[in-house]
Amino acid sequence: MQKRRYFDNFDASRVPSPCFVIDRAAVEDNLKILHRVGHESGAKVLAALKAFSCWSLGDMFQQYLSGSCASGVNEARLAREYYGGEVHTYSAAYKESDLVQVLALSDHVLFNSLSQWERFKPMALKAKEQRPGLAFGLRINPEHSEGEVAIYDPCAPKSRMGVPRSEFGESLPEGITGLHFHTLCEQDVPPLARTIEAVEEKFREFLGEVEWVNFGGGHHISREDYQVDELIALIRGFSAKYDVQVYIEPGEATAIRSGVLVAEVLDTFVSTVPQAILDTSATCHMPDTLEMPYRAEILGAGEPAEKRYTYRLGGMTCLAGDVIGDYSFDAPLYIGQRLVFDDMAHYTMVKTTTFNGINLPAIALWDSRTDQLEVIRQFGYEAFRDRLS
Numbered sequence: 001m002q003k004r005r006y007f008d009n010f011d012a013s014r015v016p017s018p019c020f021v022i023d024r025a026a027v028e029d030n031l032k033i034l035h036r037v038g039h040e041s042g043a044k045v046l047a048a049l050k051a052f053s054c055w056s057l058g059d060m061f062q063q064y065l066s067g068s069c070a071s072g073v074n075e076a077r078l079a080r081e082y083y084g085g086e087v088h089t090y091s092a093a094y095k096e097s098d099l100v101q102v103l104a105l106s107d108h109v110l111f112n113s114l115s116q117w118e119r120f121k122p123m124a125l126k127a128k129e130q131r132p133g134l135a136f137g138l139r140i141n142p143e144h145s146e147g148e149v150a151i152y153d154p155c156a157p158k159s160r161m162g163v164p165r166s167e168f169g170e171s172l173p174e175g176i177t178g179l180h181f182h183t184l185c186e187q188d189v190p191p192l193a194r195t196i197e198a199v200e201e202k203f204r205e206f207l208g209e210v211e212w213v214n215f216g217g218g219h220h221i222s223r224e225d226y227q228v229d230e231l232i233a234l235i236r237g238f239s240a241k242y243d244v245q246v247y248i249e250p251g252e253a254t255a256i257r258s259g260v261l262v263a264e265v266l267d268t269f270v271s272t273v274p275q276a277i278l279d280t281s282a283t284c285h286m287p288d289t290l291e292m293p294y295r296a297e298i299l300g301a302g303e304p305a306e307k308r309y310t311y312r313l314g315g316m317t318c319l320a321g322d323v324i325g326d327y328s329f330d331a332p333l334y335i336g337q338r339l340v341f342d343d344m345a346h347y348t349m350v351k352t353t354t355f356n357g358i359n360l361p362a363i364a365l366w367d368s369r370t371d372q373l374e375v376i377r378q379f380g381y382e383a384f385r386d387r388l389s
Helices: 024-041 055-064 073-083 096-105 114-130 189-207 228-242 381-385
Strands: 019-023 044-048 067-070 086-091 108-111 135-141 178-180 212-214 245-248 259-271 273-278 309-314 323-329 338-342 362-367 372-377
Touching: 019 024, 024 044, 024 055, 024 228, 024 362, 044 086, 055 073, 067 073, 073 086, 073 096, 086 096, 096 108, 096 114, 108 114, 108 178, 108 212, 114 135, 135 189, 135 212, 178 189, 189 228, 228 245
Parallel strands: 019 362, 044 067, 044 245, 067 086, 086 108, 108 135, 135 178, 178 212, 212 245, 273 309
Antiparallel strands: 019 259, 259 273, 259 338, 309 323, 362 372
């Protein structure tokens, strides 16, 4: 698979370090693919802000997508203020004070359990009297695992995510007009098709009663080898079969290949093996390298021993396990050298922390078509201080 590459000729010295750099052109390429899926399938495509919420690009998202999905009141507010279109909100549980705001901000509100729906149904239906277009749905658990990493599998045994068929009852709860399921993580069409089969097997009698079905996220639609035509056909077939509006909520797909993390070498030394300490951090700035885990690609670097000089790259925190990985280079690393971690827009900027008082990376917008560059945000002491008291 030949990956789309946008940053091979980017001059990393043009931005402060560390810095997330987002390419407008790459984001727009992703959004065009998602727009095609929506246009040709009839699905409404929502951007999952939990994966990528660079709200400075909200106007661009409005051009191509039907709206956004949020994981709580703050994302719902961000969606309403910057992204336009529909706002769908789902949370594993709502605080009553948060739900008051969620009901005012959202078009669809999704509940994770029957107990939450029964508790908050009077409040929800009262809100619907004021806003008749407001709709409510339940997340279902088809108990069909497709995820390869346990921490990201919402259908694992004893999962807290969604209502399994055994707990659902024999009728659709009053006031519920849609169902939502989410089983995927960075996956393509065959796992989705198998999930739909599981949903049909367990919840078929309700699919003809609802007005809409949300296929959730985890769809790697803008990946170069993703089966876009097959997805379009699958959605069209399901929608026609049950006469429902289908929604999908890609998150990572809005930002694949669209961003890098620029970092700088602070020190090199030998401690059993050659080591390099960077001004970034796995735990603070790219936590999925530890949680997923996965190996972040560095432009121009290779696997250990592939090139002449191999280093273990570490972050600048006190965490012993703050290790980014082992990489090889054509020449020895030197103090002040810039390294560029590729494909670092999704599930990075939204997960950063200031552990150890480490500064958050700056954020820059670049356009590979025009070479226009703007550093739109830099963080210092105040960002660390204001999270504390």
